[in-house]
Amino acid sequence: MPVARGTERELADAVAAYVATLAPSIAAAEREGRLPPDAIRGLGRLGVLGMTVPEADGGIGASAVAFALVLEELSAVWPSLAVAVSVNSGIVAGSIVRLATAAQRARWLPRLMDGEGLASFCLTEPSSGSDAASLRATAVRDSDGWRISGEKLFVTNARYAPFALVLARVGEADPARPHAGITAFVVPMTSNGIRVGRSEAKHGLLASDTSAIVFDGVRVGRDDLLGEEGRGFGAVALAGLDSGRIGIAAQAVGIARGAIALATAYAKERRQFGRPIAEFQSLRFALARAAVDTDAARLLALRAAWSKDNGLPFGRLAAQAKLFASEAANRATHTALQVLGGYGYLCDFGAERLARDARATTIYEGTSEIQRLVIARSLLAEAA
Amino acid sequence: MKILICLKQVPDSTVRVKVAPGGKDIVTEGMTWAISPYDEYAIELALEVKDGDPTTTVSVVSVGPARARDALRQALAMGCDDASLVVGEASGLGLSRALAKVVMEAKPDVVLCGKQASDDDQGFIGPALAEALSWPHVPFVTKLAGASGAVEAWRETEGGHEVWKASAPVVLTVQKSAKEPRYPSLPGIMKAKKKEIPEREIVSLNVDTSGQTLEIASLEPPPVRGGGKMLKDGDMAAIAADLVRLLREEAKVL
Numbered sequence: 229m230p231v232a233r234g235t236e237r238e239l240a241d242a243v244a245a246y247v248a249t250l251a252p253s254i255a256a257a258e259r260e261g262r263l264p265p266d267a268i269r270g271l272g273r274l275g276v277l278g279m280t281v282p283e284a285d286g287g288i289g290a291s292a293v294a295f296a297l298v299l300e301e302l303s304a305v306w307p308s309l310a311v312a313v314s315v316n317s318g319i320v321a322g323s324i325v326r327l328a329t330a331a332q333r334a335r336w337l338p339r340l341m342d343g344e345g346l347a348s349f350c351l352t353e354p355s356s357g358s359d360a361a362s363l364r365a366t367a368v369r370d371s372d373g374w375r376i377s378g379e380k381l382f383v384t385n386a387r388y389a390p391f392a393l394v395l396a397r398v399g400e401a402d403p404a405r406p407h408a409g410i411t412a413f414v415v416p417m418t419s420n421g422i423r424v425g426r427s428e429a430k431h432g433l434l435a436s437d438t439s440a441i442v443f444d445g446v447r448v449g450r451d452d453l454l455g456e457e458g459r460g461f462g463a464v465a466l467a468g469l470d471s472g473r474i475g476i477a478a479q480a481v482g483i484a485r486g487a488i489a490l491a492t493a494y495a496k497e498r499r500q501f502g503r504p505i506a507e508f509q510s511l512r513f514a515l516a517r518a519a520v521d522t523d524a525a526r527l528l529a530l531r532a533a534w535s536k537d538n539g540l541p542f543g544r545l546a547a548q549a550k551l552f553a554s555e556a557a558n559r560a561t562h563t564a565l566q567v568l569g570g571y572g573y574l575c576d577f578g579a580e581r582l583a584r585d586a587r588a589t590t591i592y593e594g595t596s597e598i599q600r601l602v603i604a605r606s607l608l609a610e611a612a
Numbered sequence: 613m614k615i616l617i618c619l620k621q622v623p624d625s626t627v628r629v630k631v632a633p634g635g636k637d638i639v640t641e642g643m644t645w646a647i648s649p650y651d652e653y654a655i656e657l658a659l660e661v662k663d664g665d666p667t668t669t670v671s672v673v674s675v676g677p678a679r680a681r682d683a684l685r686q687a688l689a690m691g692c693d694d695a696s697l698v699v700g701e702a703s704g705l706g707l708s709r710a711l712a713k714v715v716m717e718a719k720p721d722v723v724l725c726g727k728q729a730s731d732d733d734q735g736f737i738g739p740a741l742a743e744a745l746s747w748p749h750v751p752f753v754t755k756l757a758g759a760s761g762a763v764e765a766w767r768e769t770e771g772g773h774e775v776w777k778a779s780a781p782v783v784l785t786v787q788k789s790a791k792e793p794r795y796p797s798l799p800g801i802m803k804a805k806k807k808e809i810p811e812r813e814i815v816s817l818n819v820d821t822s823g824q825t826l827e828i829a830s831l832e833p834p835p836v837r838g839g840g841k842m843l844k845d846g847d848m849a850a851i852a853a854d855l856v857r858l859l860r861e862e863a864k865v866l
Binding site for chain 2: 278
């Protein structure tokens, strides 16, 4: 079992203390639909953005368990901030650390950590979501490099990104081998031919930027290729999503925890029929259910993270954690909203925000349905 | 500049303390401990000097129980360079002598202490340490700058501030200032884990740890606040008269 104490707990506590100071700015930032640059700078100064980057590359090389605990702490207060960090320091930094050359690491990693921006990950397209390998973006050979063309959707951090990690196909699509040719590139957002679409109006996670990016013959060189040509789907998309799912599971745990904290505080204070509503059994049962759900979700998430830290297979564990935690977060936030009653429905009390934010967790980094496919596939392969 | 900070571990200020049975101590079981808040301001003040001049070294020392190691670790995580722990108990004067011995060994240019510890609030150690060292002492400092062989220390005063110059070495006691102590950064926490915190027993310092001791005769929690009283009878003039009478006779504030 993972042990979440000592250094890992201390790192998470330091982040909890920091994010608590951001609480007063959340409502305005969510209304405006943007993360305050100072909040991102603060994360850079604190060292959160470089958590997953090895010490030799200027980060702190913290464990996956520590990163999961930190994402939980961020999410318990501000889920929009957590998802931005999860993409920058999870999928993007993780892929670069795993696959980039020393020169590339020196070029890219400092910009993921300096707090001046947050990197983005471009996989999803108008016609490819869950079926990610059917992507249509192309990277056409052009002298010693490539030209990337295509449209990417649901790009988190598009507006804040110094560069994007982009998956595009080199060569013709082959229906028999859908992964073939898919290649990962790191593309500076200042490149010619990049157009960022409008910031999408979303149901939740309002301060997190989600936009489309259009690539129109964007020139990249050999230095911008991440890993091997044609190996991007397995090495970046699938591997990145496995780790990313631990992050979303941790995010969901944080959201659920934040909702339970709101609900319990309110239930003890709010009096109806001459007593605090916390004394009514129906409400107690609902809170107990949410608490057990959240703890179970946390243990699943930490087990997946611990397995990753210990070099054990964790793809299925991450899918299980993500599936359970995201659905638990949806139940817990709805419980919290119901406990707060009419006040839960008002924007000033925070419960409805967490409920909206939780909704994304059963969708991104693979829907619940995709998680079930991943889990079942692994289960049946074991039985074979 | 070489700065040495003397710090004390105290009950965390967010903890509700309870009086122990016997009424002479507080319940320490399950207590959350922290660096005394004024000592944290001293750390921040020293680290600001270091931010401006990276050749500055900031050391921390604590004389106290073994658990004070956690407070030292926290100071390292905030950015202090090194820490050492002296384990043992002493009277106030004895503690000053022990710290003076540590200071003489470390030979800093500046010694910083919080102006008082938030547990006993005596404000004794800083001035006593300066006395034990025969060094100058500037109290209630909020900002510090170094010049060759001397320091300039800012003191907040009513409606302004004073700048004091003192020859180094010097003891400064630190007052709360507008600059809040920084959070430990994550790299700071990781680095602090790797640093050794040397520890020695107070007896090994060979100083007189005795001295006049103060004894706490009794501790009492503040009285439970009574409920308010609503004055509703009569017209405004009658209520006002009633209020004046109660303030004079019951609350005894007039």
